[in-house]
Amino acid sequence: MWVCIPRLILKRLSTSLLVPKSFTAVLLIVAFAAVGCGGGQAPQGGAAPDFTLKDLSGKTVRLSDFKGKVVLLDFWATYCLPCLDAIPEFQKLYTKYQKEGFEVVGISIDAFTDNVPEFVKKLGVEYTIVLDSDTTARKAYKVRGLPETFLVGRDGKLREHWIGYDAELEKQIKNAVESALHAS
Numbered sequence: 001m002w003v004c005i006p007r008l009i010l011k012r013l014s015t016s017l018l019v020p021k022s023f024t025a026v027l028l029i030v031a032f033a034a035v036g037c038g039g040g041q042a043p044q045g046g047a048a049p050d051f052t053l054k055d056l057s058g059k060t061v062r063l064s065d066f067k068g069k070v071v072l073l074d075f076w077a078t079y080c081l082p083c084l085d086a087i088p089e090f091q092k093l094y095t096k097y098q099k100e101g102f103e104v105v106g107i108s109i110d111a112f113t114d115n116v117p118e119f120v121k122k123l124g125v126e127y128t129i130v131l132d133s134d135t136t137a138r139k140a141y142k143v144r145g146l147p148e149t150f151l152v153g154r155d156g157k158l159r160e161h162w163i164g165y166d167a168e169l170e171k172q173i174k175n176a177v178e179s180a181l182h183a184s
Contacts, residue, residue, distance in 0.1 A: 046157060046158050047157055048071075048150065048152040048157060049063075049141060050062055050064050051063055051132075051136060051137040051140060053107070053130035053131060053136065054131055055130050055131075056116065061128060064156075066103050066105070066152075067156060068154050069101045070097075070101060070103070070180040071102075071103045071104070072105070072149060072151055073107060073149065074086065074087070074104060074105070074106045074147055075107045075137075075138060075141070075143045075146060075147060076107070076109070076147045078110050078115055078116060079110075080146040080147060083165070084123075085165055086165040086170075087106065087120075087125060088123060088124070089170055090106070090127070091126065091127065093173075094126065094127045097177060097178075100181050101154070102177060102181060103128065104127035104128070105127065105128045105130060106120070106125065106128065107132050107137050107138075108129060108130070108132065109135070109146070116131065144163060147163075147164070147165050148161075149161070149162045149173065151176050151177065151180060153180050159180055160173075
């Protein structure tokens with residue numbers, strides 16, 4: 001499974017600690033694994049924290065705007081390589097299930113947001129993208145890695161939670177979305 005570790009952190013740690021970059025990378029991967037950077041379920045039945053963020057056009061978007069829909073929340077950043085794999089797959093899910101009441105909200109955690117519109121345009125993203133540069137949503141969801149994905153049911157409760165992205169998680173996410181759409 002891939003979890004995003006920003007290159008800048010690797011560079012700073014390897015320079016400041018005077019250890020080889022590969023050793024630093026291994027240490028960071030082990031550290032992320034130790035704090036639970038694997039996929040897993042969010043607490044069943046807990047209410048998904050609402051948020052108020054701006055989309056790319058400056059319009060206010062709240063999670064509560066999607067009440068009654070199944071929502072996939074994807075925390076991502078332009079520097080995150082695994083996010084590049086996840087975003088096109090989330091677009092496919094959105095295209096396939098949008099008419100059944102499915103929404104994807106991509107939550108960019110980039111501190112500098114000037115390149116986000118061009119980035120999502122190049123990837124062909126048609127779902128809602130919001131900016132969380134002040135970390136409001138990231139803190140509410142206690143985001144620990146990238147990409148980090150949450151599935152919210154039609155009832156507004158957290159159903160699932162994953163950190164990272166790979167082929168196995170892709171299948172889990174697709175199955176969880178289909179299950180949530182067909183739940184009463």
